[in-house]
Amino acid sequence: MSDPPRPRVFTCPRCKASYLGGPHEQLPDCPHCGYDYRILIVAMVGFLLLTSNYRSGVAGSSQPQAVQEDRPEKLPGR
DSSP: OOOOOOOEEEEOTTTOOEEEEOTTOSSOOOTTTOOOHHHHHHHHHHHHHHHHHHHHTOSSOSSOHHHHOOSOOOOTTO
8 A cells, every 4th residue: 555645854055054844845834934935946047047038149139249240340540
């Protein structure tokens, strides 16, 4: 027969305290210091989206300003 689900032991990365979580809880908050894994995950995903946005060039125009102009750059004194 199948065993009933048992609580799991988690260790907080911030305060290093051990605590029990429910059998179906993926990442419960730390009861000692209140460390919230979900906030950390949302912040990491936001950071990755922000950096990928700048790498792909979607943030501004699709091409740099110098590439969009057909005429050569006009230098002072010439």
